[in-house]
Amino acid sequence: MKKILFASSEIHPFIKTGGLADVAGSLPKALAELSQDVRVILPNYPSLKTTEDVHFISSVRVNNQQANILETRLPDSQVRVWLVDCPELFDTDGNPYVDAQGNPWENIADRFTFFSRIIVEVAMNRAHLDWQPDVVHCNDWQTGLVPALLSIESNTPATVFTIHNMAYQGIFPESTFANLNLPRQLWHPDGIEFHDMLSFIKGGLAYANRITTVSPTYALEIQTPEFGYGLEGLLSHKYNILSGIINGMDLDQWNPETDRAISEPYSIETLEHKVINKTSLQARSSLPVNKSVPLFGLISRLVEQKGIDLLLDCLNEMVEMPLQLVLLGSGDKSVEKKLMNFARLYPKKISVTIGYDEALAHQIEAGIDIFLMPSRFEPCGLNQLYSQRYGTIPIVRETGGLADTIEDALPKSLANNTATGVSFKEASAGALLEAIKRTLLLYNDKKTWKKMQKTAMSKDFSWKNSAAQYLELYEQI
Numbered sequence: 001m002k003k004i005l006f007a008s009s010e011i012h013p014f015i016k017t018g019g020l021a022d023v024a025g026s027l028p029k030a031l032a033e034l035s036q037d038v039r040v041i042l043p044n045y046p047s048l049k050t051t052e053d054v055h056f057i058s059s060v061r062v063n064n065q066q067a068n069i070l071e072t073r074l075p076d077s078q079v080r081v082w083l084v085d086c087p088e089l090f091d092t093d094g095n096p097y098v099d100a101q102g103n104p105w106e107n108i109a110d111r112f113t114f115f116s117r118i119i120v121e122v123a124m125n126r127a128h129l130d131w132q133p134d135v136v137h138c139n140d141w142q143t144g145l146v147p148a149l150l151s152i153e154s155n156t157p158a159t160v161f162t163i164h165n166m167a168y169q170g171i172f173p174e175s176t177f178a179n180l181n182l183p184r185q186l187w188h189p190d191g192i193e194f195h196d197m198l199s200f201i202k203g204g205l206a207y208a209n210r211i212t213t214v215s216p217t218y219a220l221e222i223q224t225p226e227f228g229y230g231l232e233g234l235l236s237h238k239y240n241i242l243s244g245i246i247n248g249m250d251l252d253q254w255n256p257e258t259d260r261a262i263s264e265p266y267s268i269e270t271l272e273h274k275v276i277n278k279t280s281l282q283a284r285s286s287l288p289v290n291k292s293v294p295l296f297g298l299i300s301r302l303v304e305q306k307g308i309d310l311l312l313d314c315l316n317e318m319v320e321m322p323l324q325l326v327l328l329g330s331g332d333k334s335v336e337k338k339l340m341n342f343a344r345l346y347p348k349k350i351s352v353t354i355g356y357d358e359a360l361a362h363q364i365e366a367g368i369d370i371f372l373m374p375s376r377f378e379p380c381g382l383n384q385l386y387s388q389r390y391g392t393i394p395i396v397r398e399t400g401g402l403a404d405t406i407e408d409a410l411p412k413s414l415a416n417n418t419a420t421g422v423s424f425k426e427a428s429a430g431a432l433l434e435a436i437k438r439t440l441l442l443y444n445d446k447k448t449w450k451k452m453q454k455t456a457m458s459k460d461f462s463w464k465n466s467a468a469q470y471l472e473l474y475e476q477i
């Protein structure tokens, strides 16, 4: 049995802005099911949502700042969660990264440096918790300093650093490095310095014993300039400790048979009930209720990564086609505005909800026929997994985890019953539109469509395999 400290800046259902929270809320549970002693550590944000008991267990001081450690559990599990409670840093509105107006926290470097320092205290068993992990598993730049800070200690646990997204690196001016009072010996080009700037993610990449990312294809992509954002050299240098492990999904949260957020549960055997979710979604979205019109959907952070611009460039043509669209997302204000304009112009075709709505996300996955995911890059992506589980056919761009988890509907895959979606290569509106047209042809062939739905629904996207791969990695180090 391994003792694993799993560190993340967001964890579902406590707090979530994207897929990292889904992973951090479900991989630890899967590791616990493999009989591992895993504990999760997260900042104590004021908006944390939990039904579980939360209580004080310890307090710890680093760099003249004090934190209380509160303990709770991941709902429906025995996995302990340690909340780093420091009101002057974390007790603020907004989300982990931006304030209520959407601007990045001015003190974001302080926040995650302090969080990382506390993780180090816990990792070194100096936080009065009487527990020393064998492995510290860090995720994304917010915990990147942990392997760096541990590198200057002795008798430390081993470290794994998982990249969920290379586009976010935590880069700050050199003056921030000085203000943070970080150890001088970390400041060099093979350390956390990146072209005279401080790079949090480099702390993970340069010092962790193993680096992983969330799909095998993305593990290769980030070793190229297009996806490596200047760190492709370091990543290819580290290729022998770098691997891709595809994300699983939380089958307790995303299961059309038991989902309490949707109108009518269904399974492969009762797939005909899916249409009840379609008509309620249409009604809820003020679209004409029509069982046979193909209903497209999208749930996304509205950022460049997700290729929403490609979709925007297709919308004028899409509204001429016999289809409807339900979109849910938030992010880039100009994209939000453009989508809202389309919805105003074509209220019978397009419904747009700007904001973050967990229940609606479930209703969309259950109610639509086709999920759009035209990402420019996608480390793993979770919605294409949820879609397949809900018998919703995804249209994806062939990149990262999308390439690894979707079997394009081509003559061969259709003939041998492995097709689960439609994918396209070029990041252009033309290529997306072609894929949409190809999907509409498939949709009109009811028998083929149903076969694809059933193949998608029966694929195994549980955490079991991936959690076992992480465990193997922990054992190697």
Ligand code: ADP
Residues within 6 Å of the ligand: 017, 018, 019, 020, 022, 299, 300, 301, 328, 329, 330, 355, 356, 357, 358, 361, 380, 381, 382, 383, 384
């Ligand atoms: P990323 O982490 O890059 O945003 P993923 O596909 O890995 O992409 O995960 C996104 C997660 O966030 C999914 O669980 C998705 O349902 C959820 N999500 C994204 N935007 C919204 C939204 N506006 N409302 C509800 N859930 C959302």
Ligand code: GLC
Residues within 6 Å of the ligand: 018, 019, 020, 023, 164, 165, 214, 247, 378, 379, 380, 381, 382, 401
């Ligand atoms: C990131 C990526 C997404 C991935 C998620 C969880 O946010 O953008 O592709 O699924 O992390 O690993």
